[in-house]
Amino acid sequence: MTLQVFDKIISDRGSRYAVSGGPARNRAEAEALLAELRSNKRFAKATHNTWAAILSGEGVKDDDGESGAAQIILQMLERAGLNDHIVIVTRWYGGKHLGGDRFRHVVDAVRHYLTERRA
Incomplete structure (x- = not known):
């Protein structure tokens, strides 16, 4: 399995974001990619590893x-037509609430992944 990681792509008020992903045909493969990401101590300590x-x-x-x-x-995966693929947005909370900006950062992170990933 090939996990692609784009680290330190967004920083706002102390919170830092990364985006990762890779091909997954079923739940077991998706869980394996999540486990691979979390095997990196830095990602294991993240506040959130949100995925779809x-x-x-x-x-x-x-x-x-x-x-x-x-x-x-x-929703972004559906619009992009990206099937059998997992995308994980990681956030390290920086101590200040971001309000609605956190959703903008999720969108920006997924856009970054969709643009930069290897096909």
Whole structure:
């Protein structure tokens, strides 16, 4: 499995963001990519590893405490037609609430992934 990681792409008021992803045909492969990401101590200590995937035509997602963020990722994957692929947005909380800006950062992170990923 190939996990692509784009680290330190967004910084706002102390919070830092990364985006990762890779091909996953089923829930087990998606979980394996999440485990691979979390095997990196830095990502294991992140505040949130929010993710979504379209697996065999079915959308699956997990906010990991970042309420509503996984739905945004899933909608962007659907619009991009990216099936059998997981995208994970990681956030390290910086101590200041971002309000609605956190959703803008999720969108920007997913856009970055969709633009930069290897096909």
